[in-house]
Every structure is written in structure tokens, then in C-alpha cells.
Amino acid sequence: MYILEEYQNRGIGRLLVKTVASRLKSLGAESMVLWAFTDNNACNFYEHLGGKQGEKKLANIAGVDLVEVSYEWVNINSLINL
Numbered sequence: 001m002y003i004l005e006e007y008q009n010r011g012i013g014r015l016l017v018k019t020v021a022s023r024l025k026s027l028g029a030e031s032m033v034l035w036a037f038t039d040n041n042a043c044n045f046y047e048h049l050g051g052k053q054g055e056k057k058l059a060n061i062a063g064v065d066l067v068e069v070s071y072e073w074v075n076i077n078s079l080i081n082l
Helices: 012-026 042-048
Strands: 032-037 052-061 064-071
Touching: 012 042, 012 052, 032 042
Parallel strands: none
Antiparallel strands: 032 064, 052 064
16 A cells, blocks of 8 residues: 555545445454554554564565564554544
């Protein structure tokens, strides 16, 4: 998920995360995990929403090695109630 810079800090990302969490909950999920590249500014956003850093892995995209980190929410109700 990416929000163009001119649309950031308007609540769009929060609404998208809340919508995804609500949909997952309706399908019976209780937790959520997403992956982000460690050099992505969105990592701060995920941490602000209560995501806990999990494991890291190396991804090679077009010959470039990038580190990905997981963000985990054990209880997605916290995201639904944003």
C-alpha cells in the first residue's frame, strides 16, 4: 500500500488499514501481519498503529537486495477501533 506524498497525513492510510482489518475480522481472522522494506518511511506509521516488529528477511528485486521486516498485530481489534 502506498499513499502519494501529497495525500499523506490526511487519515487515508489509517482508513485503509482499518478497512483491511475489518474485512479480515469478517473473514474470521484475529491477527494481521504485513511486510515492509526497512527503508520505507511507512515503518514509523505501522509502529504508530501498534504494529510490533517481527522477523526480517532479504528480498532481491531487480538484482537489488532489500531487507523486509514484518509488522504484527496479535489482536486486530485495535486496528478496527482506530
